[in-house]
Amino acid sequence: MDMNVKKKKLGLKEKYAHMTRGLDWQTSYQPMEKVFPQATFEGIKIHDWDKWEDPFRLTMDAYWKYQAEKERKLYAVLDAFAQNNGHLGITDARYLNAVKLFLTGISPLEYVAHRGFAAAGRNFPGVGPRVACLMQSVDEIRHSQTQIHAISNYNKHYDGFHDFKHMLERVWYLSVPKSFFDDAFSAGPFEWMIAIGFSFEYVLTNLLFVPFMSGAAYNGDMATVTFGFSAQSDEARHMTLGLECIKFMLEQDPDNLPIVQKWIDKWAWRGIRVLSLVGMMMDYMLPKRVMSWKEAWEIYFEQNGGALFADLARYGIKVPECLTQCTEDKEHISHQAWATFYQYGGAAAFHTWMPNDEEMDWLSAKYPNTFDKYYRARFTYWRDEAEKGNRFYSNTLPMLCQVCQIPMLFTEPGDPTKICYRESEYEGEKYHTCSDGCKHIFDDEPEKYVQSWLPVHQIYQGNCFPDGTDPTAEGFDPLAAVLDWYHFNNGHDNLDFEGSRDQANFAAWRGMATKNT
Amino acid sequence: MSKVFIAFQLNEDTRPIIEAVLADNPHAVANESPAMVKIDAEGQLVIKRNSIEELIGRDFDLQELQINLITISGHLDEDDDEFKLSWLN
Amino acid sequence: MEIDLRTVAIKPLRHTFDHIARRFGDKPASRYQEGTYDIQQTDIFHYRPMWEPELQLFDKRRTKVQMKDWYALKDPRQFYYGAWTIARSRQQDAAESSFDMIEERGLADIVPEEIKQTALAVLVPLRHVEWGGNMGNSYISAYGYGTAITQPCLYHAMDHLAVAQYLTRIGLVLEGPEALDTAKDAWMEAAMWQPMRQHVENVLVVQDWFEIFVAQNLVLEGLTYPLIYDYLDGDFSANGGTVISMMTRFMGEWSTETAKWVDAQIKVAAAESAENKTLINDWVKQYRPLVLAALAPIAQRAFGEQAETVLAEVTAQFNARCTKAGLTV
Numbered sequence: 048m049d050m051n052v053k054k055k056k057l058g059l060k061e062k063y064a065h066m067t068r069g070l071d072w073q074t075s076y077q078p079m080e081k082v083f084p085q086a087t088f089e090g091i092k093i094h095d096w097d098k099w100e101d102p103f104r105l106t107m108d109a110y111w112k113y114q115a116e117k118e119r120k121l122y123a124v125l126d127a128f129a130q131n132n133g134h135l136g137i138t139d140a141r142y143l144n145a146v147k148l149f150l151t152g153i154s155p156l157e158y159v160a161h162r163g164f165a166a167a168g169r170n171f172p173g174v175g176p177r178v179a180c181l182m183q184s185v186d187e188i189r190h191s192q193t194q195i196h197a198i199s200n201y202n203k204h205y206d207g208f209h210d211f212k213h214m215l216e217r218v219w220y221l222s223v224p225k226s227f228f229d230d231a232f233s234a235g236p237f238e239w240m241i242a243i244g245f246s247f248e249y250v251l252t253n254l255l256f257v258p259f260m261s262g263a264a265y266n267g268d269m270a271t272v273t274f275g276f277s278a279q280s281d282e283a284r285h286m287t288l289g290l291e292c293i294k295f296m297l298e299q300d301p302d303n304l305p306i307v308q309k310w311i312d313k314w315a316w317r318g319i320r321v322l323s324l325v326g327m328m329m330d331y332m333l334p335k336r337v338m339s340w341k342e343a344w345e346i347y348f349e350q351n352g353g354a355l356f357a358d359l360a361r362y363g364i365k366v367p368e369c370l371t372q373c374t375e376d377k378e379h380i381s382h383q384a385w386a387t388f389y390q391y392g393g394a395a396a397f398h399t400w401m402p403n404d405e406e407m408d409w410l411s412a413k414y415p416n417t418f419d420k421y422y423r424a425r426f427t428y429w430r431d432e433a434e435k436g437n438r439f440y441s442n443t444l445p446m447l448c449q450v451c452q453i454p455m456l457f458t459e460p461g462d463p464t465k466i467c468y469r470e471s472e473y474e475g476e477k478y479h480t481c482s483d484g485c486k487h488i489f490d491d492e493p494e495k496y497v498q499s500w501l502p503v504h505q506i507y508q509g510n511c512f513p514d515g516t517d518p519t520a521e522g523f524d525p526l527a528a529v530l531d532w533y534h535f536n537n538g539h540d541n542l543d544f545e546g547s548r549d550q551a552n553f554a555a556w557r558g559m560a561t562k563n564t
Numbered sequence: 565m566s567k568v569f570i571a572f573q574l575n576e577d578t579r580p581i582i583e584a585v586l587a588d589n590p591h592a593v594a595n596e597s598p599a600m601v602k603i604d605a606e607g608q609l610v611i612k613r614n615s616i617e618e619l620i621g622r623d624f625d626l627q628e629l630q631i632n633l634i635t636i637s638g639h640l641d642e643d644d645d646e647f648k649l650s651w652l653n
Numbered sequence: 654m655e656i657d658l659r660t661v662a663i664k665p666l667r668h669t670f671d672h673i674a675r676r677f678g679d680k681p682a683s684r685y686q687e688g689t690y691d692i693q694q695t696d697i698f699h700y701r702p703m704w705e706p707e708l709q710l711f712d713k714r715r716t717k718v719q720m721k722d723w724y725a726l727k728d729p730r731q732f733y734y735g736a737w738t739i740a741r742s743r744q745q746d747a748a749e750s751s752f753d754m755i756e757e758r759g760l761a762d763i764v765p766e767e768i769k770q771t772a773l774a775v776l777v778p779l780r781h782v783e784w785g786g787n788m789g790n791s792y793i794s795a796y797g798y799g800t801a802i803t804q805p806c807l808y809h810a811m812d813h814l815a816v817a818q819y820l821t822r823i824g825l826v827l828e829g830p831e832a833l834d835t836a837k838d839a840w841m842e843a844a845m846w847q848p849m850r851q852h853v854e855n856v857l858v859v860q861d862w863f864e865i866f867v868a869q870n871l872v873l874e875g876l877t878y879p880l881i882y883d884y885l886d887g888d889f890s891a892n893g894g895t896v897i898s899m900m901t902r903f904m905g906e907w908s909t910e911t912a913k914w915v916d917a918q919i920k921v922a923a924a925e926s927a928e929n930k931t932l933i934n935d936w937v938k939q940y941r942p943l944v945l946a947a948l949a950p951i952a953q954r955a956f957g958e959q960a961e962t963v964l965a966e967v968t969a970q971f972n973a974r975c976t977k978a979g980l981t982v
């Protein structure tokens with residue numbers, strides 16, 4: 048028997064260091080540049096990957112243990128929800144439309160996040176960020192799947208959910224979130240980290256998963272709350288990774304500062320534009336509201352983002368210029384976005400409606416500076432017309448921003464009555480953007496954004512009809528052909544909530560539950 | 565000073581955690597929303613393993629926090645005894 | 654008002670999503686199906702990747718293997734995230750209780766010195782080979798085509814990381830942190846490990862993702878795992894080293910499970926076309942001698958004069974496995 052004293056238990060930090068650091072090595076039979084071909088082309092200089100600090104020190108054994116526990120809980124809730132007709136427990140079938148936008152616009156992005164983080168996890172030469180990125184990659188496939196599984200039960204009973212991947216690639220407003228992720232994934236690994244790790248995780252997911260999910264709970268949707276909060280528990284790790292990555296780049300070399308600043312500016316604005324959709328989900332699509340978009344923005348963006356920027360100031364990072372406009376925009380964007388979807392409700396895969404009086408009063412109270420002044424009269428008029436049988440649908444197609452791909456619906460800084468347009472020229476062609484923020488992004492990388500597949504342009508060019516369509520045929524209805532190509536069940540997925548199949552079925556099924564048989 | 569925060573799902577497992585966090589951080593404020601509680605604190609917030617263990621009467625690994633965690637803000641420093649959030653400015 | 658929602662019998666409008674119904678008909682679908690089939694985007698990408706402008710973000714042309722339907726490469730284990738992570742956490746529970754018992758009772762001390770030295774010299778440096786397996790499989794998960802194969806490759810990458818961490822723990826249990834440094838030095842410098850390191854590095858720069866799948870998951874793992882976790886483990890057990898077998902149980906079980914998945918992929922891809930079959934056959938024929946050459950000095954250290962016999966047996970089993978999967982190697 049040898050004299051080994053019984054080894055002391057290693058602490059978390061020490062244990063994690065042994066379990067990860069040193070697994071890699073400096074290759075010599077193949078050059079490092081060939082093993083990690085994407086490590087340098089973006090211009091970011093890293094001198095010592097071992098300076099990376101791991102915030103969450105999860106080894107695989109701990110990862111499996113805690114994640115399995117989360118999964119068991121989550122699927123137990125989903126099973127119970129399905130068995131007990133949990134979908135009838137929601138406050139109001141209008142609520143489901145927020146979930147539709149979620150499944151078609153967000154869940155597929157979780158999937159792309161999974162693939163993109165697998166790439167980042169392959170491409171960084173350091174062990175610390177590689178392992179963290181791979182854990183995020185596997186978390187992200189979890190998110191896409193738990194969302195699909197949770198929402199699968201709604202798909203069985205309601206419209207608009209049924210072909211989400213096909214729709215994401217084609218439908219006009221879904222190109223907003225899709226192009227955001229395509230943009231990030233087509234960039235290099237460092238920019239990806241700012242785009243997703245910082246902008247999407249830090250800026251967006253808090254607003255999406257925290258107040259919105261609390262709203263889902265308030266509206267009786269236990270399935271969505273469960274996947275939402277359960278996903279967000281992983282996001283806490285992801286945000287920390289994004290933040291660590293920014294710090295790491297800034298600490299490694301002063302030359303990285305201007306590149307990182309440029310990406311922060313770009314992706315903060317890209318993220319904020321995508322958030323317009325979340326703003327409208329919170330203010331208009333939740334029948335019972337926890338807080339307004341503006342309040343959520345103030346807590347999670349202004350306070351929390353402000354704390355972050357104050358913290359990054361010591362590296363020389365400045366608050367992105369475009370953010371000054373947001374103080375004004377937060378009072379408007381949810382109303383402007385909802386007004387747009389209401390008008391184009393014939394071509395959206397969810398139902399739209401105008402708020403009732405009580406809801407308008409709530410909006411007035413939450414937006415004392417803007418709602419009554421700019422929006423209430425128009426909304427009341429539309430509602431009255433709809434009640435008289437003249438529901439307004441716009442038959443034209445909106446012009447889209449070349450960068451964020453949102454219809455030109457936002458207004459000029461300082462004048463909420465005038466639509467904002469910006470124009471750039473590249474190789475003799477003119478390109479339109481919705482704001483100074485988007486124009487700035489375009490002008491910096493025109494060769495990238497001229498490639499945008501803009502759904503409206505594509506419709507005009509005849510690229511959005513089913514195979515074999517003859518647009519010269521007599522009585523050809525281009526909108527119907529486009530909706531067909533989108534795989535919409537025209538008349539069920541789209542149009543006003545009033546008179547929809549969802550509304551009728553929900554009322555009938557609830558009736559069966561509340562009446563004696 | 566900026567605020568840090570941590571939010572938990574509201575359930576049986578998190579009740580003692582929240583109680584311990586509030587006791588250990590007298591400057592922290594709990595804000596309840598449907599299904600969740602968000603704890604805000606100026607500057608920093610420290611979660612101590614010992615305090616949780618005293619309330620639940622069993623061993624607790626701070627990594628268990630992840631199961632019911634919703635979100636955090638601030639820089640994280642975690643070891644076996646403490647889970648600490650802070651802003652450095 | 655009392656509402657009992659459970660009693661309501663509702664006829665659903667549809668049983669699953671359209672893209673699932675297009676494949677399997679409109680009937681209730683499994684969680685594996687809904688979480689896997691056709692969830693990777695295939696059409697309309699907005700921008701060309703800056704890192705590979707000649708291709709799309711997801712592109713079938715990143716391998717020479719071609720499939721009419723990439724979702725034919727399904728996982729017989731039907732792993733979606735929840736199924737995978739719950740399965741692994743069960744295995745991890747078992748492994749954890751073994752490690753706990755060994756650590757608490759100081760069982761490492763009863764391992765005969767010779768066995769212990771073999772374990773330190775052979776098992777611990779393998780953590781770097783596992784890291785290579787993690788790299789290759791994360792590459793496939795990023796750049797492969799179709800969730801049916803890219804999804805399990807990420808699980809496989811994470812599993813490799815876990816195995817690297819189990820091997821690390823073996824080093825810590827048997828000796829302590831110095832074991833890791835010694836193993837790393839051996840990996841970098843010792844003659845015994847150089848052919849293997851060279852081979853692993855060569856696979857790290859392969860571009861064709863299906864070639865990586867064959868080189869890594871079929872050939873390298875198909876020859877290394879039986880050699881180490883079957884033959885060497887058998888030697889350990891037979892010679893008083895059961896404690897080490899307790900610590901490698903995960904790897905043994907895992908490789909049996911994952912080999913079935915790997916074989917299923919190879920079988921389907923090879924059966925698809927004569928071109929695919931030729932490609933895969935050629936890759937196996939290319940990588941098999943390289944791996945065997947890399948394993949030779951390791952087998953020498955592990956089995957002494959038995960090395961050649963053991964390697965020959967392992968090769969014969971491997972060849973039989975390939976034949977069963979439809980290859981001619």
Ligand SMILES: [Fe+2]
Binds near residue numbers: 187
């Ligand atoms: Fe996610």
Ligand SMILES: [Fe+2]
Binds near residue numbers: 448452
């Ligand atoms: Fe824009």
